Amino acid sequence: MSGLNTQPLSLKSMVAALALCAGLGLTPFGFEAAARAPMAALAVDGHTGKVLYSRYADSRRYPASLTKIMxxxxxxxxxxxxxxxxxxxxxxxxxxxxxxxxxxxxxxxQTIRTIDAIKALITKSANDVAVVVAEHISGSEYRFAQRMTRTARRLGMRNTVFRNANGLPNSGQVTTARDMVKLAQAIRRDFPEYFPYFKIRTFRFRGHNYRNHNRLLGRYAGMEGIKTGYTRASGFNLTTSVKRGRRHVFAAVLGGATSRKRDNYMRAVLDRSLRRAVAWSPRRGASKLARRAAPKSPRRHVVKLLRRDPQSNLQDRLLTRKITAIVSKPTVIDANISDTSAALGQSGAAMPVRVAYQPSLGATRGSDWRTGSIAAKRPASRPVPRPIAASVAAVPKARKAPEPVNDDPWNIQVGAYADKGLAVDRVKTVRLAAAALLRGMPGFTQEVDKGDSTIYRARFGLRSKHTASRACSTLKRKGIPCIVLKN
Incomplete structure (x- = not known):
């Protein structure tokens, strides 16, 4: 009898265990299996998108509070x-x-302001606030989670499904390290005006101070955020954006056994990836748009002229080499100029504006470069003359698209950058963010000398100071920093 009673007891235990798992939102992949899974990680170059490090990047994991990024x-x-x-x-x-x-x-x-909700989600990782946001936007957390999943698909996150807004345990809510990196890239790219919130280290609310759970903030050079996450099922998760010097890396680590192991692993991934990342430079460009818009290299044009005129004398060739060196030498600029109020905060005083270098080649000594004819026969040999100083009139014309002319008496400045491509992107981003407000206002970039470096200001032109001030105030309420300046 005892043997006959053993089997029903075992079945009851199994049913009870399955019911418990269902109640907790678990599957056979549940808590213990997920906790035993090896850490998954991915790091990509922020400029090129190239994968710099990958380990189980497409293995499904629980996102935990990384959900709050979405x-x-x-x-x-x-x-x-x-x-x-x-x-x-x-x-x-x-x-x-x-x-x-x-x-x-x-x-x-009780109520909470949106700005406080943002800070609470980033620092405290408040689960109740995530549900408040979901219900306010979509009416229910269920409908909000559906929108989150649709947004994930639009961003190319193929292996991510969201079931709630805060990341609390749910067997159907899964992601991968690759998808979390895509999300980190997207939120930084699409919302540059809000991304700095991820750098917040402390948040004070109703007399309480809350610290950011990302312990690498302030401890790892160049750390910009973004978010940590933890449940027993997921282990310790972290996504990061690091910009050090001219290198930029996005990384995600999922499934750490402890927060310290996760952080140490992230440090190792970032150290390795930063060494392999592309050092951004104005010549490379920070975006495809900047590379497409870049004019042809003046150096190539000069070399083409040399080939066209092989009979030019030695002095002319030395002059051309010197001009080539001057034109092709990269300018060292401050790559850390940002679009914050500090960078924008010029006093309004006029600064010298660099005029585009428009070289043109007149008649060269002893030869006509247009026809290749020789004006006078050269002696068989003569001493090498000293290179003469290059003048603007002695350089061939480089084709360049005309700069947009703005004659509006007042400007709204929304950014200042070390690269023109970034300034152009900023103008387009702000126009997209406030299309109705900026309709009819010309957007443009202005190149300005600042000591030994050059910055590019992103601006919009307006006819009156009153209109400019009202427009800037509206932009600030939208979270877009700006300043009003007289043109």
Whole structure:
């Protein structure tokens, strides 16, 4: 009898265990299996997109609080569309207040401003705030999670599914290291005006101070954020964006056994990847758009002229070499100029504006470069003359698209960069973010000498100071820093 009673008891135990797993949102891949899975990691070059390090990058893992990056992405979309602003009040429901920690602990009926919700999600990783955001935007967390998944597909995150807004355990909510890197790249690329929030290290709310869980902030050079995550099922997760010097790397590590092991692994991945990353330079360009818009190299043009005129005398050839060296020598610039108010904060005083170098070649000594004819017969040999100074009139014309002319008396400046391509991108990004406001206002870039370096200002032209001031105030409410300057 004892043998007959053993089997039913075992079946009951199995059923009870399966019911418990279902209640907790687990599958056979559940907590222990996920915790035993090896760490997954991926690092890519922020300029080229090249994979610099990969380990189980496409293996499915639980995202935990990395989910909140997508929650913030959708919130930033709503802010850009004008449906939500920084001061919008969001009300806590009974369901939001009942979420498991980590949370702020507000009661049903209480409200939180959007700006405080953003900071709470980034630093405290508040689960109750994530549900408040979801319910405010979509009416329910379920519909919000569906939108999150649709957004993920649009961003190329093929192996990610969202079931909630905060990352609490759910067997159907999965992602990969590759998809998390794509998300980090997208939120930085699409919302440059909001991305600096991920650098926040502390957040004070109703008398309490909350520290960012990302311990690499302030401890790893160039760290820009972005987000940590942890559940027992997922292990310790972290996505990062690091910009050190002229190198930029995005990385994700999922499934660390402890936060220290995760951080140490991330350090090792970043150290290795930064050494292999491309050192960005103005000649390479920071974007495909900048590379497409770049004019043909003046050096190639000069070399072509040399080939066209092989009979030119030695002095002319030395002059051409010197001009080539001057034209082709890269300019050392400050790559850390940002579009913050500090970089924008010129006093309004006029600064010298560099005129585009428009070389043209007149008649050279002893030869006509257009026809290759020789004006006078050269002696068989003569001493090498000293190279004469290069003049603007002695360099061949380089084709260049005409700069947009702006004669508006007042300007709104929205950024200052060391690369023209970035300034052009900034003008386009701001116009997209405030299309209705900036309709009819010409956007342009202005090249300015600043000591030994050059910066490119991203600006919009307006006819009156009053209009410029009102437009800038509206941009600031949208989270876009700007300053009004007289042209």
């Amino acid at each position: 929650t913030l992405y959708v919130l930033f979309e709503e802010m850009r569309k004008g449906r939500v602003n920084k001061h919008t009040r969001m009300r806590f429901s009974r369901r939001a207040s009942g979420q498991a920690p980590s949370k702020l602990g507000l009661k049903p009926g």
